[in-house]
Amino acid sequence: MSGWIGIYRAQFKTSFAQQLQYRVSLVLWLLGLVLEPTVVLVVWTTVARSHGGAVGGYDAAGFAAYFIIQMVVNHITFNWVAWDFQERIRLGNFSPLLLRPIHPIHIDIADNITYKILTSVVMFPATIGLIIAFQPAMHPPLWAILAFGPALLIAWALRFACEWALAMVAFWTTQVAAINNLYYLVMLFMSGTVVPLSLLPFPVQVVAGILPFRWMMAFPIELLLGRLSVTDALLSFGVQLLWLGLSLGILAVTWRIGIKRYSAVGA
Amino acid sequence: MSYLRLIWVFFRLGIINVLQYRANFLAQLLSTFLGLVSALGGLAVVFSYTDNLDGWKPFELVGLVGVYFLVGGLLSLLIRPSMERFMRDVREGTLDFTLMKPEDSQLLVSIKQIEIWKLLDIGLGIVLLVVSLVQLGNAIGLGQVLAFVIALMVGATIVYSFLLMLATCAFWFTRVDNILVIFQSMYEAGRWPVNIYPPWLRSSLTFLVPIAFAITVPAEGLTGRLTWQTLAEAVGLAVVLALLSRWFWRFGLRHYTGASA
Numbered sequence: 001m002s003g004w005i006g007i008y009r010a011q012f013k014t015s016f017a018q019q020l021q022y023r024v025s026l027v028l029w030l031l032g033l034v035l036e037p038t039v040v041l042v043v044w045t046t047v048a049r050s051h052g053g054a055v056g057g058y059d060a061a062g063f064a065a066y067f068i069i070q071m072v073v074n075h076i077t078f079n080w081v082a083w084d085f086q087e088r089i090r091l092g093n094f095s096p097l098l099l100r101p102i103h104p105i106h107i108d109i110a111d112n113i114t115y116k117i118l119t120s121v122v123m124f125p126a127t128i129g130l131i132i133a134f135q136p137a138m139h140p141p142l143w144a145i146l147a148f149g150p151a152l153l154i155a156w157a158l159r160f161a162c163e164w165a166l167a168m169v170a171f172w173t174t175q176v177a178a179i180n181n182l183y184y185l186v187m188l189f190m191s192g193t194v195v196p197l198s199l200l201p202f203p204v205q206v207v208a209g210i211l212p213f214r215w216m217m218a219f220p221i222e223l224l225l226g227r228l229s230v231t232d233a234l235l236s237f238g239v240q241l242l243w244l245g246l247s248l249g250i251l252a253v254t255w256r257i258g259i260k261r262y263s264a265v266g267a
Numbered sequence: 268m269s270y271l272r273l274i275w276v277f278f279r280l281g282i283i284n285v286l287q288y289r290a291n292f293l294a295q296l297l298s299t300f301l302g303l304v305s306a307l308g309g310l311a312v313v314f315s316y317t318d319n320l321d322g323w324k325p326f327e328l329v330g331l332v333g334v335y336f337l338v339g340g341l342l343s344l345l346i347r348p349s350m351e352r353f354m355r356d357v358r359e360g361t362l363d364f365t366l367m368k369p370e371d372s373q374l375l376v377s378i379k380q381i382e383i384w385k386l387l388d389i390g391l392g393i394v395l396l397v398v399s400l401v402q403l404g405n406a407i408g409l410g411q412v413l414a415f416v417i418a419l420m421v422g423a424t425i426v427y428s429f430l431l432m433l434a435t436c437a438f439w440f441t442r443v444d445n446i447l448v449i450f451q452s453m454y455e456a457g458r459w460p461v462n463i464y465p466p467w468l469r470s471s472l473t474f475l476v477p478i479a480f481a482i483t484v485p486a487e488g489l490t491g492r493l494t495w496q497t498l499a500e501a502v503g504l505a506v507v508l509a510l511l512s513r514w515f516w517r518f519g520l521r522h523y524t525g526a527s528a
Contacts, residue, residue: 028445032452038468039456043313043320046463050317133465178294185301195312 007102008110015114026119033075034126040194041067041134056199061137062225066196068130069138069221074193075123077156077216079112082180085167094262103255105164112160140226147233151220154240159216161247171258186211192218212247215240273370274378281381295384299391306332306458321463323490328460330399331486335458337392338422338481340385342454346427347447348380350434354444357437362523373516377431399489407489414488414498421498422481424505428512429477435512438519450476457482480504 019026044063048055058066088094097104140148166183170176188194189204191213197205208214219236222228228236285291310332314325323331353376356362365375400407433446453471457478461469473479480501487493 024445025448028448028452031449032455035452035456039459039464042464042468043309043459046321047313047317050319050321055316133467175290175294178297181298181301185305188305189308194309199316200312201315 007106011107011110012114015111016118019111019114019118026115027122030075030119030122030126033078033123034071034130037067037071037074038130044195045134056196057227058196058199059137061135064130064134065136065138065225066221068127068134068136069224070193070217071130072123072127073152073155073217073220075119076116076152077159079108079160079163081108081160082163082167082176082183084108085170086176089170089262098259098262108164109160138225140224143230144223144226144228144233147237148220148224151223151237151240154237154244155216155220158212158240158244158247161244161251162212162216165247165251165254168254168258171261187213187216190214191216192221212243215243270371270374273374277378278381282383285381285383292384295387299387302336302388303391306335309458321460323460326399326402327486327490329395329402330489331460331482332458333392333395333399334419334482334486334489335392336388336395338419338426338485339454340388340390340392341423342426342430343382344385344389345378345381346430347451348382349377350430351444351447352376352380353434354437357523358441366520366523372520373431373513376434377427396489403490407491411489411491414493414495415485418485418488418493418498418501421501421505422477422485425477425501425508426481428505428508431512432508432515435516435519438522454478460486 041063044055044058044067045060048058048060048063053059054062088097094104097107163183166179167176169179173179189200190197190208190211192208197208197214197218200208208218215236219240223233223236307329310325310328313320318324320328353362356365356376362376365379366372368375430447430450433443433450436446437443453476456464456468456472461472461479461483464472469479484493484497484501488498
């Protein structure tokens, strides 16, 4: 255990030093992250207004709460491994990572957490700004607020495991941008990122229920909005954990098979 | 006339360059298709709840999405890659080779790099515009088509001048590629008419980053929302920005010292 703490402490130090070089890029990434939910929020507020004030149980303040929480959840759970992996494999940058006696996923985890800590400095005022601009309203019970943390943590882990497993497609094809784009498009609609799932047409809702994406995004949002009953929440945690276990299993298996295919292109 | 020939030469060079990587065509095809699905999917969900978005009917917004793809395609076909190339040239000192050529330097850096597959986005934009026109049918008169074409050219000029001025900053700051990233993420917001946004966002999308002129204004022209007065103001702004960016380019050029040469 203390071994792991040492490893992570060292990795955090290098991650901080590396990422602080690119302060401007950090802020620019955030701009997109803030602008995207703001745009959908405005669109849905406009729809609600022309619909007599509310759509599917969300009024303007409800949408504001939904998409501001969406922004926070998205910021905390997102990662960029699927995009980095292609470069790693194409340029052979993966080789030195494999020489280390620990799994390369730990570097990514430390990098991810570092980025989130650094960017929270900007994310926090951005959230406050949106709250002032859009006046959200939500009434979560105390237990839901407490449960939000664990739900968010599992959502982060689930997304990380799924996207790390997806990134490994690069072992086979090298060019993965098209696959990544497809993944993100499906995720956009099926996770509750651009529209609350309850507003999708029924057949699409059924599909979204089968896919893992809602457990990365919609579940923590709806939990904090206070839209779930205790039984619903407990059930949801169960399914979320099930998906996490499954994706960790897939991750482990793909890693074992994929790593044998790695031949350091370009090295 | 020689300018047109020059553009054609660079265009052909771009085609030859890109044809080396033919597999990228499929990747671009898929990415254009996914962009289309995401844009129309968003419209479909929104219009399953309402029949107009702040006064815009479904097929009017299809036209707006068409303009979004058309202008976005034009930008990423020529202007954005060329500006990125220009910034790299300033950084590495290779701009010397461009400046030595006996042609207008602003024209040369603006057409240097071409990403030919983006023609797909332009084609898709035109298809969406045609679909929108057919669906709106008789509602469109000759005046509207004229207003649309003028607004489109004006919008393209404004955005080009804006991007040229941003890129020219590279003469002083060297590393400004990030600015183009901001522009790209703000461009996404143009997929919806800017009049739905709250005032602070609407004015940043109009005056800070002139996306409203590139997308919303032409679409307004097409759907008969544009007054001739607004159009005249846009034309005025385009002329001013074109002259200003030209002056700024020449001013910046005098500060170029050939970084690593």
